[in-house]
Structures are given as structure tokens and as C-alpha cells.
Amino acid sequence: MAAEISVNKLDAAQATAELARLAAVLTRANAAYHREDAPEVTDAEYDRLKRRNAAIEVAFPQLKRADSPSEQIGAPVSETFSKVRHAVAMLSLGNAFSDDDVADFEERVARYLGMSGGIAFTAEPKIDGLSLSLRYEAGQLVQAATRGDGETGENVTNNARMISDIPKTLIGAPEVLEVRGEVYMGHADFAALNVAQEAKGDKPFANPRNAAAGSLRQLDARITKARPLGFFAYAWGEVSEPLADTQMGAIARLAVLGFSTNPLTGRFEGAGALIAHYRKIEEQRATLGYDIDGVVYKVDDLELQRRLGFRSTTPRWAIAHKFPAEIAHTWVESIDIQVGRTGALSPVARLTPVTVGGVVVSNATLHNPDYIAGRDSKGGLIREGRDIRFGDWVEVYRAGDVIPKVRDVDITKRSADSVPYVFPDVCPECGSPAVREEGDSVARCTGGLICPAQAVEKLKHFVGRSAFDIDGLGKKQIEMFFKDESLPIREPADIFTLAARDAKQFTKLKNRDGWGDLSASNLFEAIEVKRTIPLNRLIFALGIRHVGESSAALLAGHYGSWKALVTMLDSAKDHTGEAWEELLSIDGVGAVMATALVDTFHSTETRAAIDRLVAELEIQDVVASDTSGSPVAGKTVVFTGTLEQMTRAEAKGRAETLGAKVSGSVSKKTDIVIAGPGAGSKAKKAEALGVEIMSESEWLKLIGEGG
Numbered sequence: 093m094a095a096e097i098s099v100n101k102l103d104a105a106q107a108t109a110e111l112a113r114l115a116a117v118l119t120r121a122n123a124a125y126h127r128e129d130a131p132e133v134t135d136a137e138y139d140r141l142k143r144r145n146a147a148i149e150v151a152f153p154q155l156k157r158a159d160s161p162s163e164q165i166g167a168p169v170s171e172t173f174s175k176v177r178h179a180v181a182m183l184s185l186g187n188a189f190s191d192d193d194v195a196d197f198e199e200r201v202a203r204y205l206g207m208s209g210g211i212a213f214t215a216e217p218k219i220d221g222l223s224l225s226l227r228y229e230a231g232q233l234v235q236a237a238t239r240g241d242g243e244t245g246e247n248v249t250n251n252a253r254m255i256s257d258i259p260k261t262l263i264g265a266p267e268v269l270e271v272r273g274e275v276y277m278g279h280a281d282f283a284a285l286n287v288a289q290e291a292k293g294d295k296p297f298a299n300p301r302n303a304a305a306g307s308l309r310q311l312d313a314r315i316t317k318a319r320p321l322g323f324f325a326y327a328w329g330e331v332s333e334p335l336a337d338t339q340m341g342a343i344a345r346l347a348v349l350g351f352s353t354n355p356l357t358g359r360f361e362g363a364g365a366l367i368a369h370y371r372k373i374e375e376q377r378a379t380l381g382y383d384i385d386g387v388v389y390k391v392d393d394l395e396l397q398r399r400l401g402f403r404s405t406t407p408r409w410a411i412a413h414k415f416p417a418e419i420a421h422t423w424v425e426s427i428d429i430q431v432g433r434t435g436a437l438s439p440v441a442r443l444t445p446v447t448v449g450g451v452v453v454s455n456a457t458l459h460n461p462d463y464i465a466g467r468d469s470k471g472g473l474i475r476e477g478r479d480i481r482f483g484d485w486v487e488v489y490r491a492g493d494v495i496p497k498v499r500d501v502d503i504t505k506r507s508a509d510s511v512p513y514v515f516p517d518v519c520p521e522c523g524s525p526a527v528r529e530e531g532d533s534v535a536r537c538t539g540g541l542i543c544p545a546q547a548v549e550k551l552k553h554f555v556g557r558s559a560f561d562i563d564g565l566g567k568k569q570i571e572m573f574f575k576d577e578s579l580p581i582r583e584p585a586d587i588f589t590l591a592a593r594d595a596k597q598f599t600k601l602k603n604r605d606g607w608g609d610l611s612a613s614n615l616f617e618a619i620e621v622k623r624t625i626p627l628n629r630l631i632f633a634l635g636i637r638h639v640g641e642s643s644a645a646l647l648a649g650h651y652g653s654w655k656a657l658v659t660m661l662d663s664a665k666d667h668t669g670e671a672w673e674e675l676l677s678i679d680g681v682g683a684v685m686a687t688a689l690v691d692t693f694h695s696t697e698t699r700a701a702i703d704r705l706v707a708e709l710e711i712q713d714v715v716a717s718d719t720s721g722s723p724v725a726g727k728t729v730v731f732t733g734t735l736e737q738m739t740r741a742e743a744k745g746r747a748e749t750l751g752a753k754v755s756g757s758v759s760k761k762t763d764i765v766i767a768g769p770g771a772g773s774k775a776k777k778a779e780a781l782g783v784e785i786m787s788e789s790e791w792l793k794l795i796g797e798g799g
């Protein structure tokens with residue numbers, strides 16, 4: 093590229109050309125950044141280009157483009173594809189990494205169902221592409237959507253129509269049929285595409301998966317058409333009538349309807365046979381012609397699948413057995429400490445960049461001080477006690493999409509003057525002491541709210557995908573607003589006062605570098621939309637230690653409203669009493685989580701910040717959506733004694749699916765106790781409290797499953 097001419101030396105023609113170039117570069121950089129497929133420029137370079145663009149616009153206001161990058165922030169993706177709410181959520185899969193994990197999976201399934209084995213499973217390759225849901229009505233393809241966050245995806249119907257593996261019409265299909273599967277790009281096509289990209293001066297794709305994603309998510313469907321994409325069908329969403337009785341049968345039916353299904357799909361009994369098939373697929377991996385990253389096992393009998401159901405975001409009836417991680421070797425250039433939202437000091441190795449399984453890696457986690465020192469949490473040795481130091485030659489690995497890790501170190505390549513790494517005892521961000529509590533593997537900054545790193549990480553978590561998910565307010569914008577002097581966001585409540593504060597300002601956000609009328613009003617609008625928030629998202633967004641997405645959903649489901657939750661946490665302040673016991677009785681809430689919750693709400697400053705936030709919000713109570721007709725929705729039930737018709741786990745799963753809360757202990761709040769043979773103290777307590785007691789058969793009849 094020719095050297096850049098400084099802005100004050102540009103003439104009008106050069107300025108026009110330069111604005112066009114910057115618009116193209118910044119739009120592309122924006123797209124790459126927000127899709128996180130492949131960032132193309134560094135943050136610093138991005139900011140520099142944006143400043144240059146703004147400066148040219150100031151010098152030549154008449155040349156400002158209609159699509160000026162100054163007017164764009166946030167994710168172009170969400171503005172360009174419309175959103176689609178999936179009729180049936182698109183789930184992910186739990187992982188198995190070892191043969192033992194597979195045996196455990198089989199055992200878990202059998203235990204849940206109360207069977208002693210003899211359960212058949214399908215096994216098929218796990219395609220490394222991106223999942224797509226195709227909706228057919230009366231045999232016509234009416235909609236195609238990406239997975240997105242599992243609940244809402246992007247409408248890519250026009251693009252999907254360009255893929256030859258995807259039938260546009262079906263003959264003999266159910267009235268409504270959602271077919272799910274994976275879009276991928278084969279190795280040969282990927283190589284050819286990259287040659288073409290480079291010939292055009294475009295950046296090559298990092299791997300076939302990114303190429304497939306980039307090719308499908310094109311606003312101009314003609315581009316998708318020119319890209320050779322394949323599609324394997326392996327699952328379904330909404331169907332107006334069942335496809336078959338078994339997974340194998342359903343896949344065969346999809347094949348008859350004209351879909352490509354994977355030829356390595358088979359049916360097996362027992363973990364041993366599944367693992368044998370896994371080995372066979374692993375042997376063929378290199379010659380398949382497309383990327384796979386494991387083998388998926390699914391319970392074959394669809395009635396058993398129904399009984400097994402789901403656990404927050406993954407089915408109990410399936411698992412992905414992943415191939416071993418890819419490894420590579422490189423140098424540790426330095427060790428940095430990152431401070432997370434809960435104050436944890438996480439050591440990160442900065443590496444000489446190296447390609448690990450098709451992706452360039454320059455950072456890897458070192459977990460915690462013990463890991464660096466070559467010890468595990470119990471004082472045992474890892475890597476036979478070899479520690480990790482600056483300048484070491486290390487083995488790094490990457491499994492799936494997770495952050496790369498350092499596995500081993502070659503101390504024969506270590507220089508004689510190297511010294512062990514000394515873990516800091518103060519927070520590198522705020523200088524507060526960093527302490528390691530007993531039983532905790534990490535050191536934590538004690539700065540709390542005064543630590544800027546904790547505050548900024550909490551805010552990033554707050555706006556994250558499973559939390560408030562505000563369009564146009566991502567990590568990058570949080571960093572910017574956090575540092576802003578006149579219009580700062582320092583705590584969550586500040587997000588919701590942003591527009592009002594901006595209105596009072598002399599320099600409005602819309603006049604700032606990188607912002608315009610449209611981008612500012614879009615942001616305010618996106619924030620306004622999220623002022624109304626479901627209870628579970630709010631709880632998760634608070635970023636309380638030990639309270640993840642599924643725990644937040646559990647708490648929201650149990651208490652139903654913010655008011656009920658806070659009232660309970662307030663009364664549980666001393667870690668005793670009825671409210672405390674109730675909290676502990678929630679299946680899935682242990683003492684550690686309960687303590688973190690209660691203590692967070694009783695830390696004066698944190699509580700004040702939470703109250704300031706809540707005052708800005710409209711919190712939606714939990715409505716058990718699909719349980720409206722359920723006779724037990726909202727009821728608290730306790731199972732005690734022996735169940736004879738299904739296992740305890742299945743009984744609990746069924747009750748929860750029907751909107752009931754399952755508790756482990758009986759109190760005044762219990763509505764029903766289901767007592768089987770051998771029921772003891774719980775049944776007695778229920779009797780004393782006047783709680784309704786019924787047998788398992790009565791319960792099954794109540795929920796409509798009685799024979």
C-alpha cells in the first residue's frame with residue numbers, strides 16, 4: 093500500500109479516495125471484530141484509522157460519505173440479518189474427553205431411566221461447521237436460521253437457498269418440519285477459496301469453519317452461491333408429526349426426503365461399541381475431506397430421549413466425544429496477570445505466535461500460581477514438578493473453542509540464568525493486596541469495587557450475551573465508556589442513565605469521535621429495550637461468584653420474582669433460619685453458592701449498587717411458559733421414600749418440566765409430598781404441618797402420566 097498522505101496535505105480527489113478506502117477497511121474490520129471470526133486489524137490500528145477518517149471528514153465535510161464509518165458502531169450483523177426466534181431451542185452438547193467419560197455417560201443415562209443397560213445409541217461424526225435450522229411448511233423451505241444464542245438466531249433464508257445440499261421443496265414431509273444440521277466447507281473447496289481470496293488481495297480464511305460461517309452470513313446471497321458449502325442433516329426442531337420412533341429411523345427418513353446424512357452414522361449398544369466406532373472414525377478423519385472434531389452419541393429410542401429430556405442447555409440423551417486436543421510448541425515471552433470480574437488473578441503466558449490446529453495462538457492460560465509452580469491443588473506434582481518460567485519452551489494445546497493452555501515445559505531448553513516466576517501478592521491493576529483464601533486455587537484482589545479491572549470486567553459480563561446482551565454495547569464500548577470523563581459508565585446502573593445524562597451534556601455523544609446521530613440514538617434505543625429484563629438474566633448479570641447461567645435460572649425459577657428473592661436473601665443474612673434453609677433446599681444450590689449470594693447482598697456498597705441498578709429496571713417475573721396447563725406449575729414438591737415407577741432423577745426432571753419446584757426438605761411452603769415405601773421423617777413432618785401427601789401413582793395420575 094502507498095504511504096498515507098497526512099490529512100492536511102490531501103486534495104479533494106485524494107480525500108474522496110481515502111474516505112472510500114477507510115470506509116471499506118473499517119467496515120470489514122468491524123464485521124470481523126464483531127463476528128469474532130477473525131479480527132483483521134489490531135485495536136490500536138482500528139482506532140487510528142477511525143481517527144484519520146474523522147479528521148478527513150472535518151477537513152472536507154462536503155465529502156462525508158452516506159455510509160461513513162463515523163456513523164457505525166456495534167455489530168453490523170444484528171442490523172443486517174433479521175432475528176428469528178427458534179420454535180424449539182437449538183441446544184449444545186456436553187463433552188466427553190476420555191473413554192471413562194463415555195462409560196459415565198452410558199451409566200448416567202441408564203441410572204436416570206432406571207435401566208440396567210442394553211440401551212442403544214447412535215454414533216456419528218461431529219461436523220466442525222456451523223449449525224443451521226431449516227423450516228419447511230407444506231413441503232416448502234420457508235426459513236433458515238443460524239443457531240445464534242440458541243434461542244434467537246439470524247435469518248439467512250436467502251443464503252441457505254443457494255446451498256445445493258439443501259432441498260427447497262420436500263415431498264411427503266410432515267406439514268411442519270424443522271431440519272437441523274451443519275453447514276461446512278470441504279478441504280479442497282476451502283483451499284481453492286483461499287487461493288482465490290489471495291489472488292484478489294483479500295485475506296485468506298483461518299480454517300474451513302470460518303470460511304463456511306463467512307460464506308453463509310453474506311448479505312449478498314450471490315456470494316454464498318459462489319461458495320461451495322455442504323450440509324449434513326442430523327437433528328430436527330419443531331415437527332407436526334414424529335419422523336420415526338428412533339434416531340436412526342428419523343435420520344433415514346431425512347435421507348429419503350432428500351437430505352445428505354452422514355454415511356458414518358451407526359447404531360451400537362454399550363460404551364465399548366461406541367468407542368470402537370469412535371476409533372474407526374478417528375482413523376478416517378484425515379481422509380474424510382471435511383473437518384470433524386469428535387463423535388456424537390445419541391440415545392436411539394426417541395421415547396427414551398423424551399424421558400431423558402434436557403438439563404439447562406444440553407440434552408441428557410446425547411454427548412460429544414471430542415478428539416484429543418491439537419498441540420504445538422513455542423516460547424513463553426512473558427507472563428501477564430489478568431484480573432477478572434471476581435478479582436481472580438489469572439496468569440496468562442504471552443507466546444511467540446504458533447499455529448495450533450489451524451489457529452494462530454499467542455496467549456495461553458496458566459490457570460493459577462500452583463499450576464505455574466508444577467503442583468496441583470492438593471499439593472501433588474504436575475509435570476513431575478517442573479515449573480514454568482519466562483523464556484521457557486512449552487507445549488500448548490487447544491481443545492475445541494476453549495482458550496489454549498500450556499501443558500508441558502522442556503527444561504532442557506531452559507537458559508542457565510532463568511529464575512522461577514514469582515506470583516504477585518498485590519493486584520497489578522489497583523495495588524490492593526491479593527490473597528488466597530484457604531481452599532481457593534487462585535489469588536484474588538481484595539480491592540472490590542475500587543479495583544478498576546474488576547469493575548470493568550463486571551461490566552463486560554453484565555452486557556454479555558447471556559446477560560443483558562445490549563446491541564452495540566460490547567466489550568470495546570464498555571472499555572471506552574469506563575474511561576470516559578464526561579459520560580462515564582462505571583457501574584451497571586450508569587448504563588440506564590446514559591441517555592438522560594447525555595441529554596444534559598454540552599458535548600453530546602453524537603458529536604464524539606466515532607459516533608454520529610444514528611449510532612448514538614441506536615445505542616440509547618438498544619439500552620432502552622433491555623430496561624425490561626427477565627429475572628434469570630438479571631441474576632446472572634450481577635456476576636456473583638458461583639452463580640452461573642443455570643444457577644441463575646434455578647434461583648429465578650424457585651423465587652419467581654425479584655422481590656421474593658431479595659426478601660429471602662435479606663432474611664437469610666445470618667446463614668441460619670427458615671429462609672437460609674429454603675435456599676439450601678433448592679436442588680443445585682449448595683452452601684458455597686448460598687453464602688456467596690447472601691454475602692453479596694449484604695456487602696453495603698455492592699447492595700447499594702444493585703439497588704441503584706434495580707431502580708432503573710423493569711424486572712420480568714418468571715412465567716412458566718409451557719406449563720400453563722400443568723396442574724403442578726409453581727407447586728413445591730418433595731419426593732421421599734422409594735419410587736417404584738421411575739428413578740428419583742427422572743421424577744424430578746418430569747416435575748420440573750411441568751413447572752414444579754423440587755425441594756429436598758419439607759417446610760410450611762411445601763405443597764405436595766410424594767411418599768413411596770420407606771418414607772420416614774419427611775412424611776411425618778409433612779403430616780405434622782398439614783402438607784398434602786400422596787403416593788407415586790397418585791402423583792403420576794395428577795400429572796397425567798398415570799396408567
Ligand code: IVH
Nearest residue numbers: 183184185217218219223274326327388407
Ligand atoms: S446434535 C440437541 N449432531 O455440535 C443436540 N450436533 O456442540 C443437537 N454438531 O450445536 C446437536 N455435528 O452445531 C449434533 N452430528 C451432530 C453434530 C452436531 C456437529 C454441532 C452442532 C451443535 C454442536 C454442539
